[in-house]
Amino acid sequence: MSSVSETREQNQSVNVAIDHRKGPRRRGDALYAAIFEATLDELTAVGYAELKMEHVASRARASKGSLYRRWSSRAELVADAVHHTIPGCGEAPDTGSVREDILGGLRGFAKLLNGPSGEAVRGLMAETIRDPDLMEVIRTRFVEPGVNVFLNVLRRGAVRGEVRPSALTTRIASVAPELLRQHFLAHRSPVPDQVLIEIVDEVIMPLVRM
Amino acid sequence: MSSVSETREQNQSVNVAIDHRKGPRRRGDALYAAIFEATLDELTAVGYAELKMEHVASRARASKGSLYRRWSSRAELVADAVHHTIPGCGEAPDTGSVREDILGGLRGFAKLLNGPSGEAVRGLMAETIRDPDLMEVIRTRFVEPGVNVFLNVLRRGAVRGEVRPSALTTRIASVAPELLRQHFLAHRSPVPDQVLIEIVDEVIMPLVRM
DNA sequence: TGCCATCGGAACGCCACGTGCTCTAGCCTG
DNA sequence: CAGGCTAGAGCACGTGGCGTTCCGATGGCA
Known part of the structure; x- marks a missing residue:
């Protein structure tokens, strides 16, 4: 539960080391698990109404594309995440x-x-x-x-x-x-x-x- | 700047008939009533989820400004409209x-x-x-x-x-x-x-x- | 080792929001 | 009756999230 904004700032500005095109990259179940975890973290942090796909992706260190490839909407993602948990x-x-x-x-x-x-x-x-x-x-x-x-x-x-x-x-x-x-x-x-x-x-x- | 006013001039010359700055204009209760009616019409037409302030304004032949001057959100407008009805x-x-x-x-x-x-x-x-x-x-x-x-x-x-x-x-x-x-x-x-x-x-x- | 499905990142167009501006109609006062 | 003032109509703009698409990189697998 460390600071989200720090991570985002780093992503945006200087720290090249966490450009994950070059870093370790997850697939399949590991990626699913990371996204579910990020979804629940985001839910507790900002609530459902303020939950944004972009933030979930960023928190999971994943791309929006990876999310939309699996769930067509925020509701489906959250329903899956909760039911999975x-x-x-x-x-x-x-x-x-x-x-x-x-x-x-x-x-x-x-x-x-x-x-x-x-x-x-x-x-x-x-x-x-x-x-x-x-x-x-x-x-x-x-x-x-x-x-x-x-x-x-x-x-x-x-x-x-x-x-x-x-x-x-x-x-x-x-x-x-x-x-x-x-x-x-x-x-x-x-x-x-x-x-x-x-x-x-x-x-x-x-x-x-x- | 000049291009802007040119555009405006064109719009005016084309759409003179429906420029209600020149038409009859309502105030006070009459305007309230028109907005409430438009809100309920819009509700039955497209439902709450798809209700847009812009469409309500347009249906009521009013401006978005007139709406936002009275209600700060869609929810307040709808609550008022229903309660009034x-x-x-x-x-x-x-x-x-x-x-x-x-x-x-x-x-x-x-x-x-x-x-x-x-x-x-x-x-x-x-x-x-x-x-x-x-x-x-x-x-x-x-x-x-x-x-x-x-x-x-x-x-x-x-x-x-x-x-x-x-x-x-x-x-x-x-x-x-x-x-x-x-x-x-x-x-x-x-x-x-x-x-x-x-x-x-x-x-x-x-x-x-x- | 080489292939290729998949990933992360970034940019894009889209749409509604909410605001600011200009011009004007309608009322109210002097 | 004229002039001023309030408030409304229309338009344009900046903003923010959505969902998509493209590109370069990566890791599993043959």
């Missing part, structure tokens, strides 16, 4: 209590949203306005997996008799992540833990009780 | 039934979202990423009034014994509009009426029952 889409714990499971699942999502991935997701949500296709990608990668997490929690709760069987629907399983997402979009991160507790105790638990 | 922020009917009241309230919002205002709101949501101040404006103008609508419905229902008193919270009153908003953002409009019915029957009614 986060391990899975999270999984709720199995504590034997629906309340604890859902709260744990929400905390997992909140942790992602509060990090650089969150800044990315926020930006990607915005980008879906320009590009409806991207919305499909977002839904598939970030939204639907979340719903399944909570649906599984509810199923386990129903088996134990904690959850009324008629609550085992996609719509109800979507409520918790949707409220979280809505709060995340409508307020600046980080999402306070108190909000998660409120969602669980005021909404989800009364909603799924027998 | 919609009558109130909607009010739920009082049918004597919580289910019908909430459904009616949701249908009111959905009607707004499915029109040009919806395209505007969608775009403004995106813009809040660049401009956190704008988020405050959006919340004040479009979000919070909606919560109060549903809170009033729940209060009336509690008086009638339809709603448990502990459900009279801001958080619970927010659920319906938040789920609607989330659906609106995650899918292209128009929002199907079936979605509203599902929100009411699967989520809200079980949530607020005695």
Whole structure:
């Protein structure tokens, strides 16, 4: 996380040694990895709105051409970078209590949203306005997996008799992540833990009780 | 310098008919109204993402300067135009039934979202990423009034014994509009009426029952 | 060793932004 | 009613990021 502007100045003015037409040059996976890393660094540094392809390239010590050869837009690059970085889409714990499971699942999502991935997701949500296709990608990668997490929690709760069987629907399983997402979009991160507790105790638990 | 004035002379001689420095010129409210109308027309024509200040000005037969003198950004212009156009922020009917009241309230919002205002709101949501101040404006103008609508419905229902008193919270009153908003953002409009019915029957009614 | 796909760097045209300038219409005052 | 003053229309400009293209260099591979 050293100073970006220094590096750029050197590139522009004097230091011939880092003209990488003459230096070591990466290809394939190594280059992909460097670009992903630079993308996340840039996300944390300036946020999605101010993320410029040129700066990502410069930070990755790559060329704009190399970026555009792989991704046709900023949104695709960021989506790939984030998806490549986060391990899975999270999984709720199995504590034997629906309340604890859902709260744990929400905390997992909140942790992602509060990090650089969150800044990315926020930006990607915005980008879906320009590009409806991207919305499909977002839904598939970030939204639907979340719903399944909570649906599984509810199923386990129903088996134990904690959850009324008629609550085992996609719509109800979507409520918790949707409220979280809505709060995340409508307020600046980080999402306070108190909000998660409120969602669980005021909404989800009364909603799924027998 | 002389070449510049030559060009200008040519432009003038060719385009005399549409040089509105000589035509009727509006001020004050008339100009505001024309700009708002042009903004909404442009919104329906090309959507928020492709809305350009230059095109709005041209459609309103106004100058960019007149726009920037009033609004410092596209987002402020659109927010003003929409807020100036919609009558109130909607009010739920009082049918004597919580289910019908909430459904009616949701249908009111959905009607707004499915029109040009919806395209505007969608775009403004995106813009809040660049401009956190704008988020405050959006919340004040479009979000919070909606919560109060549903809170009033729940209060009336509690008086009638339809709603448990502990459900009279801001958080619970927010659920319906938040789920609607989330659906609106995650899918292209128009929002199907079936979605509203599902929100009411699967989520809200079980949530607020005695 | 020689080939060639790929890389880094730089320059380019493009487009919208936001601003400044000039000329002019409409109102307001004396 | 005349003159002044405010504000609007139109145009041109500088700026900045986009996405492309070209060139020279490089590293993997036959």
